[in-house]
Amino acid sequence: MENNKLMPLSIIILAISIVFGSIWIGNSLKEIEKQSIYADSQGNDVLALDEAAKYLKISEGDLLYLIREENLGIKYVQMNDQYIFSKEALHEWLQSGQIEVRR
Template sequence: MKSNIHQSMSIIILAIAVAFGSYYIGSQIRETPNIESQSLLLTEEEAAEYLGISHSNLFRILSLESEDRSRVSVYDSYAYIPFIEIQGVRYFTIREFDKWVEYKMHNKSLVY
């Protein structure tokens, strides 16, 4: 008899743990941003569109930043638009753009 009570209690506790775990995992999945869309590489044209500026304006900003960057040896990570260059083509991510804009807004240096 005592064994049946322990077995029943164990099953109830296990069921509660599974239900709680499922709820917790489900809520975390809903709150997690879509990493795939934020890690997608954007071309210069797509990056300009994301920022709401023309491609020529983005190119001008990148050129000014490149000139400025060549004059300094140390700078903050988001002082300049982050990008990677593969075979001479620049690529950007939305996540890094958002961090760059936040840095520029915080440092009040978004004007070019």
């Protein structure tokens, strides 16, 4: 009998928890989106080898071939075994249109 009296109270507490939890999650997602938009607007265009290859839609091996074997003017910085690219420089290189590589 006592359990039946507590059931409506439990349902109300559960509903309130769901509402506040949803609001909290929604606000957190909005904050994450703002941060990612802010990072993009700050010119965060530094790419590692794998990211540069994805940006160019080629394999990492093909990108390494282009920068090692071909003198195509791809700008990069090499530090130890890591390659660092600028997204803007890669975009400009693509836009130059003077690229024809055959293996």
